[in-house]
Amino acid sequence: xxxxxxxxxxxxxxxxxxxxxxxxxxxxxxxxxxxxxxxxxxxxxxxxxxxxxxxxxxxxxxxxxxxxxxxxxxxxxxxxxxxxxxxxxxxxxxxxxxxxxxxxxxxxxxxxxxxxxxxxxxxxxxxxxxxxxxxxxxxxxxxxxxxxxxxxxxxxxxxxxxxxxxxxxxxxxxxxxxxxxxxxxxxxxxxxxxxxxxxxxxxxxxxxxxxxxxxxxxxxxxxxxxxxxxxxxxxxxxxxxxxxxxxxxxxxxxxxxxxxxxxxxxxxxxxxxxxxxxxxxxxxxxxxxxxxxxxxxxxxxx
Amino acid sequence: xxxxxxxxxxxxxxxxxxxxxxxxxxxxxxxxxxxxxxxxxxxxxxxxxxxxxxxxxxxxxxxxxxxxxxxxxxxxxxxxxxxxxxxxxxxxxxxxxxxxxxxxxxxxxxxxxxxxxxxxxxxxxxxxxxxxxxxxxxxxxxxxxxxxxxxxxxxxxxxxxxxxxxxxxxxxxxxxxxxxxxxxxxxxxxxxxxxxxxxxxxxxxxxxxxxxxxxxxxxxxxxxxxxxxxxxxxxxxxxxxxxxxxxxxxxxxxxxxxxxxxxxxxxxxxxxxxxxxxxxxxxxxxxxxxxxxxxxxxxxxx
Numbered sequence: 001x002x003x004x005x006x007x008x009x010x011x012x013x014x015x016x017x018x019x020x021x022x023x024x025x026x027x028x029x030x031x032x033x034x035x036x037x038x039x040x041x042x043x044x045x046x047x048x049x050x051x052x053x054x055x056x057x058x059x060x061x062x063x064x065x066x067x068x069x070x071x072x073x074x075x076x077x078x079x080x081x082x083x084x085x086x087x088x089x090x091x092x093x094x095x096x097x098x099x100x101x102x103x104x105x106x107x108x109x110x111x112x113x114x115x116x117x118x119x120x121x122x123x124x125x126x127x128x129x130x131x132x133x134x135x136x137x138x139x140x141x142x143x144x145x146x147x148x149x150x151x152x153x154x155x156x157x158x159x160x161x162x163x164x165x166x167x168x169x170x171x172x173x174x175x176x177x178x179x180x181x182x183x184x185x186x187x188x189x190x191x192x193x194x195x196x197x198x199x200x201x202x203x204x205x206x207x208x209x210x211x212x213x214x215x216x217x218x219x220x221x222x223x224x225x226x227x228x229x230x231x232x233x234x235x236x237x238x239x240x241x242x243x244x245x246x247x248x249x250x251x252x253x254x255x256x257x258x259x260x261x262x263x264x265x266x267x268x269x270x271x272x273x274x275x276x277x278x279x280x281x282x283x284x285x286x287x288x289x290x291x292x293x294x295x296x297x298x299x300x301x302x
Numbered sequence: 303x304x305x306x307x308x309x310x311x312x313x314x315x316x317x318x319x320x321x322x323x324x325x326x327x328x329x330x331x332x333x334x335x336x337x338x339x340x341x342x343x344x345x346x347x348x349x350x351x352x353x354x355x356x357x358x359x360x361x362x363x364x365x366x367x368x369x370x371x372x373x374x375x376x377x378x379x380x381x382x383x384x385x386x387x388x389x390x391x392x393x394x395x396x397x398x399x400x401x402x403x404x405x406x407x408x409x410x411x412x413x414x415x416x417x418x419x420x421x422x423x424x425x426x427x428x429x430x431x432x433x434x435x436x437x438x439x440x441x442x443x444x445x446x447x448x449x450x451x452x453x454x455x456x457x458x459x460x461x462x463x464x465x466x467x468x469x470x471x472x473x474x475x476x477x478x479x480x481x482x483x484x485x486x487x488x489x490x491x492x493x494x495x496x497x498x499x500x501x502x503x504x505x506x507x508x509x510x511x512x513x514x515x516x517x518x519x520x521x522x523x524x525x526x527x528x529x530x531x532x533x534x535x536x537x538x539x540x541x542x543x544x545x546x547x548x549x550x551x552x553x554x555x556x557x558x559x560x561x562x563x564x565x566x567x568x569x570x571x572x573x574x575x576x577x578x579x580x581x582x583x584x585x586x587x588x589x590x591x592x593x594x595x596x597x598x599x600x601x602x603x604x
Contacts, residue, residue: 014383016345016376040376041343043318066379066409070372074318074342077368081316102404107368 002030002131004152004204004302006227009045011268011294013233014067021045021296022067023210023269025229027150030131035059035075036148036208042071043078048297053082058127060134061092062210063120063145064099073103080109087112091127093120093144120146123221128153137221139212141246147209149222157197164196204302207262210269213242214252219259226302228257229294232267235279241271250280254287268294304332304433306454306506306604308529311347313570313596315535316369323347323598324369325512325571327531329452332433337361337377338450338510344373345380350599355384360429362436363394364512365422365447366401375405382411389414393429395422395446422448425523430455439523441514443548449511451524459499466498506604509564512571515545516554521561528604530559531596534569537581543573552582556589570596 005028012020022039026049033055035042046053056079062068072090079088090100094117104113118126118136121144127134130153137147156178164174169183177183183191207222209215210231222228233247242249248256250267257265265288270277277293284291292300307330314322324341328351335357337344348355358381364370378390392402396419406415420428420438423446429436432455439449458480466476471485479485485493509524511517512533524530532555536544544551550558552569559567567590572579579595586593594602 014380016349016380018349021346022376040373041346044323044343047318047320064408066376070376070379071342074368074372077372078316078318099408102408106366106401106404 001201002152002155004029004206006206006229006266006300006302007049007051008268008294008296008298009042009049010039010296011270012067013269013271014065015272017272020270020272022070023062024071025208026051027206029150029152031055032057032131034134034150037062037068037210038071038075039067040070040074043075045296046075049299053079054084054086057086057089059088059090060148060208061090061096062139062147062208063093063141063143064096065143065211068211069096069099072099073107076103076109076113077107080107080111084109084111087114089114089116091116091118093118093146095144118146120144123217135221137207137209137218138215139209140215141211141213145211147207147212147218149205149207149225151205152203154203155200157200160196160198167191167196169196206302207260209256211247213246214248214256216256216259218256222260222262225260225262227264227266227300228260228262229266229268230256231269232280232284233269233271235274236283238271238273250284251287254284254291257291258288262288263290265291266294266300267291303503304454304457306331306508308508308531308568308602308604309351309353310570310596310598310600311344311351312341312598313572314369315571315573316367317574319574322572322574324372325364326373327510328353329508331452331454333357334359334433336436336452339364339370339512340373340377341369342372342376345377347598348377351601355381356386356388359388359391361390361392362450362510363392363398364441364449364510365395365443365445366398367445367513370513371398371401374401375409378405378411378415379409382409382413386411386413389416391416391418393418393420395420395448397446420448422446425519437523439509439511439520440517441511442517443513443515447513449509449514449520451507451509451527453507454505456505457502459502462498462500469493469498471498508604509562511558513549515548516550516558518558518561520558524562524564527562527564529566529568529602530562530564531568531570532558533571534582534586535571535573537576538585540573540575552586553589556586556593559593560590564590565592567593568596568602569593 007026009024010021021041023037024042025036135149230253232250232253309328311326312323325339326344437451534552534555535549
C-alpha cells in the first residue's frame with residue numbers, strides 16, 4: 001500500500017506545558033506532505049520527523065487562534081533559509097488572510113505563497129489531485145473554524161500475474177485491463193477484465209477536527225473514516241468549560257466518532273490542567289473503544 | 303547579596319535543531335524579570351524556569367530577525383490568558399515597531415503594551431530605576447541591532463552590628479549612617495559613619511551582545527562587566543561565513559571579552575552545523591580562559 005501516515009507534532013492547547021506543544025500535524029500521503037495547523041514550535045518538532053522540508057506543498061490552518069498558527073512565520077522562514085523555491089499553498093478561513101500576509105512580509109521569503117481563503121461554514125471540496133481529495137469540515141468554535149477531511153482516491157485494481165501469464169497478455173495491454181477494458185485473445189475470445197484483477201486497496205481517509213464543540217454533521221461528512229482526530233480538551237467534570245470555550249469533552253469526541261463509524265479515534269488538544277490524559281482516554285473508550293491518545297512524535301500509518 | 307541571575311532559554315541560531323532553541327534569555331534582578339530576545343519557543347522554555355510570568359516587566363529585543371522575535375506573539379498571548387493586567391514595556395530598534403503592533407493586534411490582549419523605539423547606533427541609557435540601569439550597546443549586524451548592558455546601581459554599605467551595639471546606636475539612626483551621616487554620642491563625641499560600616503557589595507553587570515560582528519567599542523562600554531554574553535556563531539574555520547553574515551567567531555568573541563576585562567564570557571548563538579560546540583569553547587578559551595558555553599536551562603547567578 002502507498003504511504004498514508006499522520007505525524008503528531010503537537011497536541012496541547014493554548015497554555016504551554018512541559019509535556020505538549022500546541023497543535024500541528026503532518027500528513028504524508030505518497031510522500032506529499034500536508035501540514036495541518038502550525039502552532040509555535042512546529043519547525044522545532046519537525047526536526048524529529050526526519051521528513052523533507054521541500055516536500056511540503058500545502059498548509060491547512062483551522063482557525064485564527066495563536067496555538068494553531070504562531071509557528072507559521074518560523075516555519076515559512078526556515079523553508080526559505082533552506083533554499084525553497086517552489087510555491088507554498090496555505091488554506092484557511094478567510095480571516096487568516098492578514099496573518100498570512102504579515103507572515104510573507106516579516107519573513108521576506110522569495111518563494112511564492114498563495115493563500116486560499118475558505119468559507120468555513122461549507123463542507124466543500126477545496127483541493128484534489130490524482131491521488132487525493134481534501135474537503136472542509138465546518139466546525140463550531142468561537143471564531144470561524146474548519147477541519148479537513150483528506151481522502152485517497154480509489155486506486156486501480158491489482159493485476160493477477162498468473163492470469164496475465166496464462167493468457168500471454170502483452171505489457172502494453174495491462175493498464176487498459178486495470179482501467180476496465182476486456183482482453184481479446186488472438187483467437188478472438190473475449191476475457192472479462194475482472195478475471196485479470198483483484199480489488200483495489202480500500203480507500204483510506206483522515207479527518208482532522210480541531211477546535212470545536214460537537215458537530216453532529218461530522219458523522220455524515222466523515223462516514224467510515226479510517227482515522228478521526230477529534231479535539232477532547234476536557235473531561236466530563238469540566239463539561240461546562242467545554243461549552244463556555246467552544247470545545248468538546250472526550251466523551252463527546254467519542255460520540256461523534258461512533259456516529260461516523262470511524263475505524264479509529266485519536267483525541268488531543270488537551271487542556272493544560274491534565275497532568276495525565278488517562279481520564280480523557282477512559283471516558284472516550286466508554287463510548288468508542290478504539291480510541292488512542294495523540295502525543296508528540298507519534299506516527300500512525302493508516 | 304540580592305539576586306542577579308541569567309537564565310538561558312535558547313541559544314541556537316536561525317535554523318532549528320534538536321538541541322537548541324533560538325535566542326531568548328531572562329535576567330532576574332531582585333525578582334524583576336527582564337526578557338532578552340524572544341525566539342520561537344520562548345514560552346515553552348519559560349515553563350522550565352519556574353519563574354512567575356507576572357514578574358516580567360520589560361522585553362528587550364535586539365533586532366528584527368525571526369530567530370530573535372518569533373516567540374513574541376505566543377509569549378504576549380499567554381501572559382494575557384494567565385490574567386496579566388499590568389503594562390508590558392517592549393524595547394528594540396525602531397524597525398521592530400510594525401512587528402510589535404501586529405503582535406498586539408493578532409493577540410488581542412487587553413493589557414497595555416508600550417514600545418520604545420531605540421536608535422541602535424547609540425550607546426545610551428534607556429531605562430533606570432532604583433536598582434538598575436540599562437544601556438544600549440550598538441552592534442554591527444545585517445539589520446539595525448543592539449545589545450543591552452544591565453547594571454546594578456551601587457548599593458548602601460553594610461552595617462557592622464558590633465559597632466552599633468558598642469555605641470548603643472538606636473535603630474532610627476542606622477539608615478542615616480548607611481547613607482553617610484556621622485553619629486554623635488550622647489556625650490557629644492562624633493564617630494565617623496565609616497566606622498559603623500563595611501563596603502557595599504560590588505556592582506554587578508551583564509552584557510548581552512547578539513547578533514554582531516566584532517565591535518571594538520564593546521571593550522569600553524562593557525569595561526569590567528561581570529558576565530558578557532557574546533555570540534559565537536562560527537569557529538575560525540568558518541570565519542568567512544561570519545564575515546559574510548555579520549556574525550562573530552568564538553575567538554573574536556573572546557578577544558572582545560578580554561579587551562573589556564570581563565570577569566566571565568558566555569558564548570552562544572551556535573550555527574546548526576556544530577553537533578558539538580566544544581570546538582567553539584576551545585577556540586574561545588585560547589584567548590579568554592574564563593569562558594563557558596550557553597545551553598538551554600542553564601542558570602547563572604552573578
